[in-house]
Amino acid sequence: MRRRLRFARPRPEVSRHDDPLAGVANLFDASLAFIVAMALALFSVLGSTDMLSADADWTLARTTPEGELEVVSKHQQEIKVERVSDRKLSGQGQRLGTAYRLPDGQVVYVPEEEGRKP
Incomplete structure (x- = not known):
């Protein structure tokens, strides 16, 4: 003869593990x-x-979504953003060297020696 527990509740047939969204x-x-x-x-x-890092100095060249070239440089705590444009400028200056584009697309800068002009 089986005894029934007095406070036992019937359990539903569906368990919690059957929920397909439980793992989401x-x-x-x-x-x-x-x-x-x-x-x-x-x-x-x-x-x-x-x-x-606070003590690192670096320079980064990147292209903006608009197609302009930006040069971002950091020196100690100062960060500078410079945009490179294709506008023609005039004025006085000093020639620093020559840049060459190699067949693979790489650009090489060759500084001029003192007292020698190309």
Whole structure:
């Protein structure tokens, strides 16, 4: 003879493990951790950690989405952004050297020696 428990409640047939969206709740946390890991990996691969240090000096040339060339340079705590344009300028100046474009597209700058002109 079986005894029935006095306070036992009938359990529903459907369990909580049958919910197909139960695992979706953790996807946001997992994607956030993945994004942080990718950002750290990108910084370490590109050597960009030097950009974050206070005593590092660096210069970066990049192309803006509009197609202009920008030169970003950092010296101690000062950051300068200069835009390179194709406007013709005139004035007085000193010739510093010559730039050559190689067949593979690379540009080489050759400074002039003192007292010698091309």
